[in-house]
Amino acid sequence: MFGGVIIFLFLALLFSALRVLREYERGVVFMLGRFHKVKGPGLIIIIPILQQMVRVDLRTIVMDVPTQDVISRDNVSVQVNAVIYFRVLDPERAIIQVENYLEATSQLSQTTLRSVLGQHELDDMLAERERLNADIQEILDKQTAAWGIKVANVEIKHVDLNESMVRAIAKQAEAERERRAKVIHAMGEAEAAEKLAEAAQVLSHEQQAIQLRYLQTLTEIAGDKSSTIVFPIPVDILEKFTRSSA
Template sequence: MGIPYGLLVALFLVLMLAFSSLRILREYERAVVFQLGRFWKVKGPGLVLLIPVVQQMVRVDLRTVVLDVPPQDVISRDNVSVKVNAVVYFRVLDPQKAIIQVENFLAATSQLAQTTLRAVLGKHELDEMLAERERLNLDIQKVLDAQTDAWGIKVANVEIKHVDLNESMVRAIARQAEAERERRAKVIHAEGELQASEKLMQAAEMLSRQPGAMQLRYMQTLGSIAGDKNSTIVFPMPIELLKGLLEPGSRRGGE
Protein backbone atom coordinates (compact mmCIF):
# COMPACT_ATOMS: atom_id res chain seq x y z
CA MET A 1 0.00 0.00 0.00
CA GLY A 2 1.67 3.25 -1.11
CA ILE A 3 2.01 6.47 0.87
CA PRO A 4 -0.40 9.17 -0.31
CA TYR A 5 1.13 11.91 -2.38
CA GLY A 6 -0.28 14.62 -0.13
CA LEU A 7 1.38 13.10 2.94
CA LEU A 8 4.76 13.02 1.18
CA VAL A 9 4.42 16.70 0.34
CA ALA A 10 3.48 17.50 3.93
CA LEU A 11 6.49 15.54 5.28
CA PHE A 12 8.78 17.28 2.82
CA LEU A 13 7.52 20.70 3.90
CA VAL A 14 7.95 19.80 7.56
CA LEU A 15 11.53 18.69 6.95
CA MET A 16 12.29 21.88 5.01
CA LEU A 17 10.90 23.99 7.82
CA ALA A 18 12.92 22.03 10.37
CA PHE A 19 16.14 22.51 8.45
CA SER A 20 15.43 26.18 7.87
CA SER A 21 14.99 26.70 11.61
CA LEU A 22 18.51 25.47 12.39
CA ARG A 23 21.45 27.87 12.55
CA ILE A 24 25.06 27.17 13.53
CA LEU A 25 27.06 30.08 14.94
CA ARG A 26 30.83 30.10 15.30
CA GLU A 27 32.56 30.94 18.57
CA TYR A 28 33.01 34.60 17.59
CA GLU A 29 29.43 35.07 16.33
CA ARG A 30 26.20 35.98 18.10
CA ALA A 31 22.61 36.00 16.86
CA VAL A 32 20.27 38.90 17.63
CA VAL A 33 16.86 37.19 17.46
CA PHE A 34 13.64 39.06 16.68
CA GLN A 35 10.24 37.53 17.34
CA LEU A 36 7.41 39.01 15.28
CA GLY A 37 9.61 42.04 14.69
CA ARG A 38 10.39 42.66 18.35
CA PHE A 39 13.72 41.97 20.01
CA TRP A 40 13.69 38.66 21.85
CA LYS A 41 17.22 37.69 22.95
CA VAL A 42 20.85 37.27 21.93
CA LYS A 43 21.75 33.62 21.27
CA GLY A 44 24.89 31.70 20.41
CA PRO A 45 27.44 30.40 19.79
CA GLY A 46 26.62 26.86 18.68
CA LEU A 47 23.30 25.48 17.46
CA VAL A 48 20.40 27.93 17.41
CA LEU A 49 16.76 26.92 16.83
CA LEU A 50 14.39 29.43 15.31
CA ILE A 51 10.65 29.26 14.78
CA PRO A 52 10.14 29.65 11.03
CA VAL A 53 8.30 32.80 9.92
CA VAL A 54 7.86 33.90 13.55
CA GLN A 55 11.53 34.46 14.40
CA GLN A 56 14.39 36.04 12.43
CA MET A 57 17.99 36.60 13.41
CA VAL A 58 20.89 38.90 12.51
CA ARG A 59 24.48 37.66 12.78
CA VAL A 60 27.00 39.85 14.59
CA ASP A 61 30.77 39.31 14.47
CA LEU A 62 32.49 39.94 17.81
CA ARG A 63 36.06 39.96 16.49
CA THR A 64 38.18 43.10 16.43
CA VAL A 65 37.63 45.14 13.29
CA VAL A 66 40.53 47.03 11.71
CA LEU A 67 39.12 50.18 10.12
CA ASP A 68 41.33 52.18 7.77
CA VAL A 69 40.40 55.86 7.93
CA PRO A 70 41.02 57.49 4.51
CA PRO A 71 43.21 60.64 4.31
CA GLN A 72 41.47 63.67 5.75
CA ASP A 73 42.18 67.33 5.01
CA VAL A 74 43.00 68.94 8.36
CA ILE A 75 43.78 72.59 9.08
CA SER A 76 45.87 72.84 12.23
CA ARG A 77 45.53 75.55 14.85
CA ASP A 78 48.45 77.43 13.30
CA ASN A 79 46.66 77.40 9.89
CA VAL A 80 48.72 74.66 8.20
CA SER A 81 46.89 72.37 5.76
CA VAL A 82 47.87 68.70 6.05
CA LYS A 83 46.48 65.31 5.03
CA VAL A 84 46.19 62.77 7.85
CA ASN A 85 45.07 59.15 7.77
CA ALA A 86 44.70 56.70 10.63
CA VAL A 87 43.63 53.19 11.59
CA VAL A 88 40.98 52.36 14.21
CA TYR A 89 40.66 49.07 16.13
CA PHE A 90 37.21 48.34 17.60
CA ARG A 91 34.92 45.44 18.46
CA VAL A 92 31.26 44.86 19.31
CA LEU A 93 30.61 44.31 23.02
CA ASP A 94 26.80 44.48 22.99
CA PRO A 95 25.25 42.89 19.84
CA GLN A 96 21.77 44.10 20.80
CA LYS A 97 22.78 47.78 20.76
CA ALA A 98 24.96 47.38 17.66
CA ILE A 99 21.95 46.14 15.65
CA ILE A 100 19.09 48.13 17.20
CA GLN A 101 20.65 51.50 18.02
CA VAL A 102 22.32 52.14 14.65
CA GLU A 103 21.53 51.08 11.10
CA ASN A 104 25.05 50.05 10.05
CA PHE A 105 27.58 50.20 12.86
CA LEU A 106 30.56 49.71 10.51
CA ALA A 107 29.66 52.66 8.29
CA ALA A 108 28.66 54.78 11.29
CA THR A 109 31.95 54.11 13.08
CA SER A 110 33.90 54.91 9.91
CA GLN A 111 32.16 58.26 9.41
CA LEU A 112 32.50 59.13 13.10
CA ALA A 113 36.22 58.30 13.01
CA GLN A 114 36.76 60.66 10.05
CA THR A 115 34.96 63.59 11.67
CA THR A 116 36.63 62.99 15.04
CA LEU A 117 40.07 62.87 13.40
CA ARG A 118 39.52 66.26 11.78
CA ALA A 119 37.99 67.80 14.91
CA VAL A 120 40.68 66.66 17.36
CA LEU A 121 43.70 67.38 15.16
CA GLY A 122 42.33 70.79 14.21
CA LYS A 123 42.77 71.88 17.84
CA HIS A 124 46.53 71.26 17.78
CA GLU A 125 49.48 72.84 16.01
CA LEU A 126 51.59 71.12 13.39
CA ASP A 127 54.52 70.59 15.76
CA GLU A 128 52.23 68.72 18.15
CA MET A 129 50.96 66.47 15.35
CA LEU A 130 54.52 65.51 14.46
CA ALA A 131 56.03 65.23 17.94
CA GLU A 132 53.17 64.19 20.25
CA ARG A 133 51.45 61.51 18.19
CA GLU A 134 50.94 59.15 21.13
CA ARG A 135 48.97 61.74 23.08
CA LEU A 136 46.85 62.61 20.05
CA ASN A 137 46.10 58.90 19.46
CA LEU A 138 44.84 58.64 23.04
CA ASP A 139 42.70 61.77 22.70
CA ILE A 140 41.03 60.50 19.52
CA GLN A 141 40.48 57.07 21.06
CA LYS A 142 38.76 58.55 24.13
CA VAL A 143 36.43 60.72 22.04
CA LEU A 144 35.49 57.84 19.73
CA ASP A 145 34.96 55.40 22.58
CA ALA A 146 32.68 57.81 24.42
CA GLN A 147 30.48 58.34 21.34
CA THR A 148 30.30 54.68 20.24
CA ASP A 149 29.47 53.39 23.73
CA ALA A 150 25.75 53.92 23.01
CA TRP A 151 26.11 51.54 20.03
CA GLY A 152 27.67 48.77 22.11
CA ILE A 153 31.07 49.26 20.46
CA LYS A 154 34.42 49.47 22.22
CA VAL A 155 37.20 51.42 20.47
CA ALA A 156 40.41 49.76 21.67
CA ASN A 157 43.05 51.79 19.87
CA VAL A 158 43.62 54.56 17.31
CA GLU A 159 46.89 55.03 15.43
CA ILE A 160 47.76 58.01 13.22
CA LYS A 161 49.68 56.55 10.28
CA HIS A 162 50.79 59.46 8.08
CA VAL A 163 50.87 63.25 8.24
CA ASP A 164 51.47 64.45 4.68
CA LEU A 165 52.74 67.99 4.04
CA ASN A 166 53.13 69.89 0.78
CA GLU A 167 56.60 70.65 -0.62
CA SER A 168 56.68 74.28 0.48
CA MET A 169 55.91 73.34 4.07
CA VAL A 170 58.58 70.62 4.01
CA ARG A 171 61.16 73.19 2.88
CA ALA A 172 60.01 75.63 5.56
CA ILE A 173 60.38 72.96 8.25
CA ALA A 174 63.87 72.13 6.94
CA ARG A 175 64.89 75.82 7.18
CA GLN A 176 63.43 75.99 10.68
CA ALA A 177 65.39 72.90 11.75
CA GLU A 178 68.61 74.36 10.31
CA ALA A 179 68.06 77.64 12.14
CA GLU A 180 67.39 75.73 15.34
CA ARG A 181 70.66 73.81 14.98
CA GLU A 182 72.57 77.06 14.41
CA ARG A 183 70.94 78.58 17.48
CA ARG A 184 71.96 75.61 19.60
CA ALA A 185 75.53 75.78 18.27
CA LYS A 186 75.76 79.47 19.21
CA VAL A 187 74.34 78.81 22.66
CA ILE A 188 76.81 75.98 23.24
CA HIS A 189 79.68 78.18 22.07
CA ALA A 190 78.58 81.02 24.36
CA GLU A 191 78.29 78.62 27.30
CA GLY A 192 81.82 77.38 26.58
CA GLU A 193 83.14 80.94 26.55
CA LEU A 194 81.37 81.64 29.83
CA GLN A 195 82.84 78.57 31.50
CA ALA A 196 86.32 79.39 30.14
CA SER A 197 86.12 82.96 31.47
CA GLU A 198 85.04 81.68 34.89
CA LYS A 199 88.01 79.28 34.99
CA LEU A 200 90.41 82.04 33.89
CA MET A 201 89.07 84.31 36.60
CA GLN A 202 89.60 81.60 39.20
CA ALA A 203 93.16 81.02 37.90
CA ALA A 204 93.94 84.75 38.05
CA GLU A 205 92.69 84.95 41.62
CA MET A 206 94.85 81.98 42.65
CA LEU A 207 97.97 83.43 40.94
CA SER A 208 97.43 86.84 42.51
CA ARG A 209 97.61 85.37 46.01
CA GLN A 210 101.25 84.28 45.59
CA PRO A 211 103.67 86.64 43.75
CA GLY A 212 106.06 83.75 43.07
CA ALA A 213 103.36 81.84 41.24
CA MET A 214 103.19 84.55 38.58
CA GLN A 215 106.95 84.31 38.06
CA LEU A 216 106.76 80.53 37.66
CA ARG A 217 103.99 80.92 35.16
CA TYR A 218 106.07 83.50 33.32
CA MET A 219 109.02 81.09 33.11
CA GLN A 220 106.77 78.30 31.81
CA THR A 221 105.52 80.62 29.09
CA LEU A 222 109.09 81.45 28.06
CA GLY A 223 109.94 77.76 27.92
CA SER A 224 107.02 77.00 25.69
CA ILE A 225 107.91 79.91 23.37
CA ALA A 226 111.54 78.79 23.12
CA GLY A 227 110.44 75.28 22.21
CA ASP A 228 108.63 76.51 19.08
CA LYS A 229 110.74 76.73 15.91
CA ASN A 230 110.01 80.34 15.14
CA SER A 231 112.36 82.98 13.74
CA THR A 232 110.70 85.71 15.77
CA ILE A 233 110.16 85.51 19.51
CA VAL A 234 107.91 87.95 21.27
CA PHE A 235 109.38 88.53 24.72
CA PRO A 236 106.70 89.58 27.23
CA MET A 237 107.84 92.12 29.81
CA PRO A 238 106.35 91.64 33.27
CA ILE A 239 104.49 94.61 34.68
CA GLU A 240 106.27 94.21 38.01
CA LEU A 241 109.62 94.73 36.25
CA LEU A 242 108.35 97.87 34.56
CA LYS A 243 107.18 99.21 37.88
CA GLY A 244 110.66 98.60 39.31
CA LEU A 245 112.26 100.56 36.47
CA LEU A 246 109.83 103.45 36.60
CA GLU A 247 109.84 103.99 40.34
CA PRO A 248 113.54 105.17 40.62
CA GLY A 249 113.05 107.60 37.71
CA SER A 250 109.94 109.05 39.25
CA ARG A 251 111.74 109.49 42.55
CA ARG A 252 114.65 111.40 40.90
CA GLY A 253 112.24 113.58 39.02
CA GLY A 254 110.52 114.44 42.29
CA GLU A 255 113.76 115.35 43.91
Protein backbone atom coordinates in the same frame (compact mmCIF):
# COMPACT_ATOMS: atom_id res chain seq x y z
CA MET B 1 3.20 11.53 -4.02
CA PHE B 2 1.47 13.98 -1.72
CA GLY B 3 3.19 12.41 1.31
CA GLY B 4 6.60 12.86 -0.33
CA VAL B 5 5.91 16.55 -0.87
CA ILE B 6 4.98 16.94 2.78
CA ILE B 7 8.17 15.22 3.92
CA PHE B 8 10.24 17.38 1.56
CA LEU B 9 8.64 20.58 2.87
CA PHE B 10 9.16 19.44 6.46
CA LEU B 11 12.83 18.72 5.86
CA ALA B 12 13.27 22.04 4.08
CA LEU B 13 11.69 23.90 6.98
CA LEU B 14 13.82 21.97 9.44
CA PHE B 15 17.06 22.79 7.66
CA SER B 16 16.06 26.43 7.27
CA ALA B 17 15.33 26.58 10.99
CA LEU B 18 18.81 25.40 11.98
CA ARG B 19 21.63 27.88 12.36
CA VAL B 20 25.23 27.32 13.46
CA LEU B 21 27.00 30.24 15.10
CA ARG B 22 30.76 30.22 15.64
CA GLU B 23 32.34 30.96 19.00
CA TYR B 24 32.88 34.61 18.10
CA GLU B 25 29.37 35.10 16.63
CA ARG B 26 26.03 35.95 18.20
CA GLY B 27 22.58 35.95 16.65
CA VAL B 28 20.14 38.78 17.40
CA VAL B 29 16.72 37.15 17.03
CA PHE B 30 13.50 39.05 16.25
CA MET B 31 10.02 37.58 16.73
CA LEU B 32 7.50 39.16 14.36
CA GLY B 33 9.68 42.25 14.13
CA ARG B 34 10.20 42.65 17.87
CA PHE B 35 13.45 41.84 19.66
CA HIS B 36 13.32 38.37 21.15
CA LYS B 37 16.77 37.40 22.47
CA VAL B 38 20.46 37.03 21.65
CA LYS B 39 21.47 33.45 20.87
CA GLY B 40 24.70 31.57 20.32
CA PRO B 41 27.26 30.30 19.91
CA GLY B 42 26.56 26.78 18.64
CA LEU B 43 23.47 25.25 17.07
CA ILE B 44 20.29 27.31 17.40
CA ILE B 45 16.78 26.98 16.03
CA ILE B 46 14.96 29.80 14.28
CA ILE B 47 11.24 29.45 13.64
CA PRO B 48 10.78 30.12 9.93
CA ILE B 49 8.61 33.11 8.95
CA LEU B 50 8.00 34.04 12.60
CA GLN B 51 11.63 34.71 13.53
CA GLN B 52 14.54 36.42 11.82
CA MET B 53 18.18 36.46 12.89
CA VAL B 54 21.02 38.94 12.36
CA ARG B 55 24.60 37.72 12.83
CA VAL B 56 27.01 39.90 14.82
CA ASP B 57 30.77 39.38 14.90
CA LEU B 58 32.28 39.94 18.38
CA ARG B 59 35.93 39.93 17.29
CA THR B 60 38.05 43.07 17.34
CA ILE B 61 37.57 44.98 14.09
CA VAL B 62 40.45 46.89 12.54
CA MET B 63 39.13 49.87 10.58
CA ASP B 64 41.18 52.26 8.46
CA VAL B 65 40.08 55.87 8.67
CA PRO B 66 40.42 57.42 5.18
CA THR B 67 42.83 60.32 4.75
CA GLN B 68 41.32 63.52 6.11
CA ASP B 69 42.23 67.12 5.25
CA VAL B 70 42.85 68.91 8.54
CA ILE B 71 43.68 72.56 9.20
CA SER B 72 45.64 72.88 12.43
CA ARG B 73 45.18 75.65 14.95
CA ASP B 74 48.19 77.49 13.49
CA ASN B 75 46.54 77.36 10.02
CA VAL B 76 48.67 74.58 8.51
CA SER B 77 46.93 72.24 6.06
CA VAL B 78 47.84 68.57 6.57
CA GLN B 79 46.50 65.19 5.51
CA VAL B 80 46.00 62.67 8.31
CA ASN B 81 44.86 59.06 8.37
CA ALA B 82 44.44 56.66 11.27
CA VAL B 83 43.40 53.15 12.26
CA ILE B 84 40.78 52.23 14.88
CA TYR B 85 40.43 49.02 16.88
CA PHE B 86 36.96 48.29 18.28
CA ARG B 87 34.61 45.43 19.07
CA VAL B 88 30.92 44.84 19.76
CA LEU B 89 30.13 44.26 23.43
CA ASP B 90 26.32 44.34 23.22
CA PRO B 91 24.94 42.77 20.01
CA GLU B 92 21.40 43.88 20.80
CA ARG B 93 22.24 47.59 20.91
CA ALA B 94 24.64 47.30 17.96
CA ILE B 95 21.74 46.14 15.77
CA ILE B 96 18.81 48.08 17.26
CA GLN B 97 20.34 51.45 18.20
CA VAL B 98 22.07 52.19 14.88
CA GLU B 99 21.32 51.23 11.30
CA ASN B 100 24.83 50.10 10.36
CA TYR B 101 27.29 50.17 13.23
CA LEU B 102 30.33 49.70 10.95
CA GLU B 103 29.44 52.66 8.73
CA ALA B 104 28.41 54.76 11.72
CA THR B 105 31.69 54.09 13.52
CA SER B 106 33.67 54.93 10.39
CA GLN B 107 31.89 58.25 9.83
CA LEU B 108 32.14 59.19 13.51
CA SER B 109 35.88 58.40 13.45
CA GLN B 110 36.47 60.70 10.50
CA THR B 111 34.65 63.67 12.01
CA THR B 112 36.26 63.14 15.43
CA LEU B 113 39.73 62.93 13.87
CA ARG B 114 39.25 66.26 12.08
CA SER B 115 37.72 67.90 15.15
CA VAL B 116 40.39 66.85 17.64
CA LEU B 117 43.42 67.51 15.43
CA GLY B 118 42.02 70.88 14.32
CA GLN B 119 42.31 72.07 17.92
CA HIS B 120 46.07 71.47 18.03
CA GLU B 121 49.09 73.00 16.36
CA LEU B 122 51.27 71.18 13.86
CA ASP B 123 54.04 70.59 16.39
CA ASP B 124 51.58 68.76 18.65
CA MET B 125 50.48 66.50 15.78
CA LEU B 126 54.07 65.54 15.07
CA ALA B 127 55.40 65.25 18.63
CA GLU B 128 52.45 64.26 20.83
CA ARG B 129 50.68 61.50 18.91
CA GLU B 130 50.15 59.33 21.98
CA ARG B 131 48.19 62.05 23.75
CA LEU B 132 46.13 62.79 20.62
CA ASN B 133 45.44 59.07 20.15
CA ALA B 134 44.16 58.87 23.73
CA ASP B 135 41.94 61.95 23.27
CA ILE B 136 40.36 60.58 20.08
CA GLN B 137 39.88 57.14 21.63
CA GLU B 138 38.16 58.61 24.69
CA ILE B 139 35.73 60.69 22.62
CA LEU B 140 34.88 57.79 20.29
CA ASP B 141 34.41 55.39 23.18
CA LYS B 142 31.92 57.68 24.90
CA GLN B 143 29.83 58.20 21.76
CA THR B 144 29.82 54.58 20.61
CA ALA B 145 28.93 53.22 24.06
CA ALA B 146 25.24 53.77 23.24
CA TRP B 147 25.66 51.40 20.29
CA GLY B 148 27.19 48.65 22.43
CA ILE B 149 30.64 49.22 20.92
CA LYS B 150 33.96 49.49 22.76
CA VAL B 151 36.76 51.45 21.07
CA ALA B 152 39.95 49.84 22.33
CA ASN B 153 42.60 51.89 20.59
CA VAL B 154 43.22 54.64 18.02
CA GLU B 155 46.51 55.11 16.19
CA ILE B 156 47.36 58.06 13.93
CA LYS B 157 49.30 56.51 11.05
CA HIS B 158 50.54 59.38 8.90
CA VAL B 159 50.63 63.17 9.04
CA ASP B 160 51.48 64.30 5.50
CA LEU B 161 52.61 67.84 4.71
CA ASN B 162 52.87 69.57 1.37
CA GLU B 163 56.31 70.14 -0.11
CA SER B 164 56.56 73.84 0.77
CA MET B 165 55.72 73.12 4.41
CA VAL B 166 58.38 70.39 4.55
CA ARG B 167 60.99 72.86 3.32
CA ALA B 168 59.83 75.45 5.86
CA ILE B 169 60.11 72.95 8.71
CA ALA B 170 63.59 71.94 7.53
CA LYS B 171 64.69 75.59 7.54
CA GLN B 172 63.21 76.05 10.98
CA ALA B 173 65.05 73.01 12.32
CA GLU B 174 68.32 74.23 10.78
CA ALA B 175 67.86 77.68 12.31
CA GLU B 176 67.15 76.07 15.68
CA ARG B 177 70.35 74.02 15.46
CA GLU B 178 72.37 77.12 14.59
CA ARG B 179 70.81 79.00 17.49
CA ARG B 180 71.73 76.24 19.92
CA ALA B 181 75.29 76.09 18.56
CA LYS B 182 75.70 79.85 19.03
CA VAL B 183 74.29 79.70 22.54
CA ILE B 184 76.65 76.86 23.48
CA HIS B 185 79.61 78.74 21.95
CA ALA B 186 78.70 81.93 23.82
CA MET B 187 78.36 80.01 27.09
CA GLY B 188 81.80 78.47 26.49
CA GLU B 189 83.33 81.90 25.80
CA ALA B 190 81.73 83.34 28.93
CA GLU B 191 83.00 80.48 31.07
CA ALA B 192 86.50 80.76 29.58
CA ALA B 193 86.55 84.52 30.19
CA GLU B 194 85.46 83.98 33.77
CA LYS B 195 88.25 81.46 34.36
CA LEU B 196 90.84 83.75 32.74
CA ALA B 197 89.72 86.60 34.96
CA GLU B 198 90.12 84.40 38.02
CA ALA B 199 93.57 83.28 36.85
CA ALA B 200 94.65 86.88 36.21
CA GLN B 201 93.51 87.87 39.67
CA VAL B 202 95.55 85.07 41.23
CA LEU B 203 98.65 85.90 39.17
CA SER B 204 98.40 89.58 40.05
CA HIS B 205 98.74 88.75 43.76
CA GLU B 206 101.37 86.03 43.45
CA GLN B 207 104.65 87.17 41.82
CA GLN B 208 106.16 83.70 41.97
CA ALA B 209 103.16 82.28 40.15
CA ILE B 210 103.90 84.60 37.23
CA GLN B 211 107.52 83.41 37.11
CA LEU B 212 106.43 79.75 37.19
CA ARG B 213 103.99 80.38 34.39
CA TYR B 214 106.77 82.06 32.40
CA LEU B 215 109.10 79.08 32.85
CA GLN B 216 106.31 76.67 31.89
CA THR B 217 105.77 78.60 28.67
CA LEU B 218 109.50 78.34 27.90
CA THR B 219 109.34 74.59 28.42
CA GLU B 220 106.41 74.27 26.04
CA ILE B 221 108.14 76.32 23.36
CA ALA B 222 111.35 74.34 23.76
CA GLY B 223 109.49 71.23 22.72
CA ASP B 224 108.71 72.83 19.37
CA LYS B 225 110.70 71.94 16.24
CA SER B 226 111.78 75.53 15.65
CA SER B 227 115.57 75.93 15.64
CA THR B 228 115.65 79.51 16.95
CA ILE B 229 113.48 80.94 19.70
CA VAL B 230 113.45 84.62 20.61
CA PHE B 231 111.65 85.16 23.89
CA PRO B 232 111.71 88.35 26.02
CA ILE B 233 112.88 87.90 29.59
CA PRO B 234 110.85 89.82 32.16
CA VAL B 235 112.79 92.32 34.23
CA ASP B 236 111.39 90.79 37.41
CA ILE B 237 113.29 87.58 36.84
CA LEU B 238 116.54 89.44 36.13
CA GLU B 239 116.08 91.37 39.34
CA LYS B 240 115.89 88.07 41.23
CA PHE B 241 119.26 86.97 39.84
CA THR B 242 120.77 90.43 40.47
CA ARG B 243 119.75 90.38 44.10
CA SER B 244 121.09 86.85 44.65
CA SER B 245 124.52 87.75 43.14
CA ALA B 246 124.73 90.91 45.23
